[in-house]
Amino acid sequence: MSIAPDDARRDTQYLYRTMREFVQSMDDTLPGKFEITKEGIVHDMMAPVGPHELTTLRVRKRLEKVMPEELVAHTGTPDVEAEAEHIMRHPDIMVIAEADMEVPASFDPRTLIAAVEIVSRSNPDNDWVSKMRDYPLLGIPVYAIFDPRTGSGAVLSDIHPTPNGPRYATRKDFVYGEDVTIADWTISTEGLPRYA
Template sequence: MADALPERFRVEILEGSIVASPTPSPKHAEVIRRISEQMSPQLPGDLACYQVLSVGISAESSEYASPDLTVFPIAKARESDDWLSAPDSVELVVEVASPGNARTDTETKPRVYASMGIPVYLLIDPRDGSLVCYSDPREGAYQATHRMKFGDTVVLPEPLKDVRIETADLPRDS
C-alpha cells in the first residue's frame, strides 16, 4: 500500500491535521513507567493511570489525541468498548517530548488539551530536563503554567491536588 504510514508510527488528528509520530523509545517508556508508578498509589481509588488511551471531543469529530499517560476513571475503563474516551472523564494527561514530536507536545497539545477542557496537562521534556504543568483550562487556553526542572518535586493541582511526583531520577535524552 503506497500511502500507508511507515512502520513504527502512530497517528493523531490535532487541529485538523493528521500528525504521525514515531513509536516511543524504551527511554521514553521508562519516563512514563516511573511517573505512573509514583502516581498510582496516590490517586483516589476510583482513578487509575492508563497508557494507549485515545481522547477526543466526540465520535462524530475526527479530532483526537493519544497521550502517553492518562488518569481516567476505572469504572469507565471497565465499561467502555469505544476506542475514543470523552475528555470530560479525563483528569490528567502526560506527554513526554521527544525529538520526533517535540513541537506537537510543546505547542499544539497545550491548545488541544485546553480546548478539550482537560484539567491538567503535564509535559515532560527529557531533551533539556524540563517540565511544564498546565492547569485551569478556560476558553481554549490553560490559565496556569508552572515551569520546573528535573530534580524538582511536581505537586499536581486540582483535581489531583497533592499528588506528588519526584523527578530527580527521570532519564534524560543523551
C-alpha cells in the same frame, strides 16, 4: 458559489471521518503514532525510545502510588476523542477513573483528570504547541509535560476562554529533581532519564 453552513459542517464531518478511518487503518501497519488535530493528521514517526518509555513507566507508577485506588494512570488504548471538535489524541498517560474506562470506543476527554505527555525527541512541537492548544479545547483540566531533552517540564491548568479558544491560564514550570504536582497529587521527578 456559496456553501451553506450545514454543507460546510457535513464536509468537515466527512473529512474528519475519513482521517479517522485512515488513522485506524494505519494502527500496527506503520511505526509511530497517528493523531488527529485541528490541522490534520500528526504522525510521530519514531518509535518511543528507552528514556521516553522509562519516563512514562516511572511517572505512571509514582502517580498510582499516591492516587486513590479507583483512579488509574493509564498508558494504553483507546484514544481520547472529541468528534464534535474533530480531534483524536493519545496521551502517554491518562489519569482517569477506572469506571470511566468502561466504554466501547474512545474515552471521552471530559472524563480525564489529567493528561501527561513525555516529549518526543522527533516531534517536540506536538507536545509543546499542538497538544497545549488541543487539550484545553477538549476540556482536559490538567496537562503535564515532561521533556527528557531538557530535563524540565510544565504543568498547565485552569482552562479559561480566550479569543483563540480555550487555553490554560496557569503554567508551573519544573526541573527534574523537583517535586511536581499534577492535579491533586505530588510526585518526585528524581531519577527521570534524559535523552543522550
